Amino acid sequence: MYYLQRIIFLILTFAGIGLFVRNILKIRRNILLGKAENRSDNSLLRWQLVLRIAIGQGKMLSRPISGILHMVVYIGFVIINIELIEIFVDGILGTHRYFGKVLPSSIYNLTTETVDILSFSVLIAVAIFFIRRNIIKVPRLNSKDLLGWPHKDGNLILIIEFLMMLSLLIMNAADFTLQKMGILHSCGFFPISTFLFKNLFSSFSVESLHIWQKSAWWFHYMGVLFFLNYLYFSKHLHIIFAFPNTYYANLHQKGQINNLEFITKEVKLLLDPNADPYQISPEESVPEKLGASEATDLSWIQLLNAYTCTECGRCTLSCPANLTGKKLSPRKIMMDVRDRIEEIGRNMDKNGFFLDDGKQLLGDYITTEELWACTTCNACVEACPLLINPLSIIIDMRRYLVMEKTAAPNELNTMMSNIENNKAPWQFSQNDRANWSKE
Structure with a gap:
């Protein structure tokens, strides 16, 4: 039984991580279907942006309530992975709280x-x-583009995140109760877990506590593997692609629109x-397509933007x-671009090409009415906490x-x-342009 558990653990681990890697490679393939674009300049500034925006959550706090809550979840998940490392080591070696034996008790506690x-x-x-989304119904989280x-x-x-955290607290509480009984070696300090579940577990038998502790341990680890592979189908890909x-990201001024070299x-x-009108070779005189009508006409940066979108609104x-x-x-x-490039990817998986x-992105996903409604004010670019640029796609x-x-x-x-005929946007002769000053 002891070795069977370790074998099952290893099989689940390799299967979960292998499936995750396969899905990430699919997404990488989809992103690279986009046109080439060089963003290798000014690496120092780019790393500063990663530290300030992706790691430091620099733009999240512009909306304090959701920003602070997101910071709690972000910091929590990063640090909680320390316990996940211990679960992984225990699963591989068949030990119990391995770090509690090798680290000084003060540090481990x-x-x-x-x-x-x-x-x-x-x-x-x-x-x-969950309450903000479903009971208070914050408008930006319940608009029509989020239906379905x-x-x-x-x-x-x-729900997944809630259950994963709950299982971790249950695991720690049952574990600590067994330690107090002298069944497991004493290590660690769990003030919240023991406070929440002390009365519940105090009347449990040793066998029941073992079941609760092991069940929560397995549930949490399998939840991590499930969560890892669920990312492929979820907006939470930003956990990976935010960096x-x-x-x-575009380092130019937000109001600066790129020029087409051909034009x-x-x-x-x-x-x-x-x-000399012949200085441009025939091959480069007319590009294959000006602008974009399909997801693959966009640059790989724009497709990366689409996969990074958190749908925060x-x-x-x-x-x-x-x-x-x-x-x-x-x-x-952004959601339409991601849906279309995903559809193209599935088409390629099915047919080999x-x-x-x-169908195409323009018309079947994004309408001309949407495109021409844009004022190019850059408000969307400024608001995005991950420096996504919907305007460039528009x-x-x-x-x-x-x-x-x-x-x-x-x-x-x-x-x-x-402009062509009168050298001005207005519909009168350029000779009359100064008439307004005669009065």
Whole structure:
């Protein structure tokens, strides 16, 4: 029985981690379906962003209630993994609280006390998140772009986290009770666990306590493996991708829109009377596509943004177009991009290559009405706690509509015609531009 438990533990561990690695490699494949983009400049500043934004949660506290609760969950999960390491070691070696035997008791007691307090803190924070989402019904967590699976996903992940923390507290309380009975060697300090479950476990038999302790131990570890592999289907991928996404963030000013190299060269040729019109080779004169109509037309950075999105809704809550009742939701833009690239990935898994399914990102997922509702104010970019840039996707899809389909709204077509004919956005001759000053 002793060796069987270790074998089962190893099988579950290898299966869980192996499945997780396979899923992460799938996502990596999907992200790299995007166009190349170089973000290797200024590595020092990029690492500073990772420390401040991803690790330090620098933008979360702009909304204090959710920000503080998120900090509790974040710090709690990071430190609680110390106990997970011990569970892993005990599972491999078949020991009981291995670190309690090899570390000084003062250090081990301080560590277990901290983990115990943080486990309870995370449990409370997760419960408050659940109440805010389902009872108080915070608007940004219950909008129409979260109907269906996204809303269920948010609740399911909270339930999983709650049960994992509860199992850890039960495990520690049963363990400590067995230690007090002299059944297990004495190590660790668990003030919250013993306070919560002292009366419950004081009347239990040794056999019952062993069952509770081992059941909670196994439940917590299997919960970790389940959670690890559930990430693939969940918005909680940001736990992993927040770090590379922050590192590869756009370092330019938020109002700066990138120019297309092809268009820049064409304009320079038009403005320079001495330019040689044949200096651009035929191969580079006309790109395959201007802008983006499909997820694979976007850059790998933009696809990484989509996988990193936490669906928190801060971008949509800050969007003036959305606030005035228009259909645009920056959060939905990111979710649509992720859904489409996932669909393309599944298509490739099934067929060995991408078999045209008659759909594309523009039209089937994101409508032109959404794209043209954007004011390019950058409020969504400023609001995002992980430096995601929905605006860059909107701009690229607009470029496709204008330069490939000549499908700009009438107001824009009129303005561009006026600029071409009158050298100004207004519909009167440039000779009359100074008439306003004659009075």
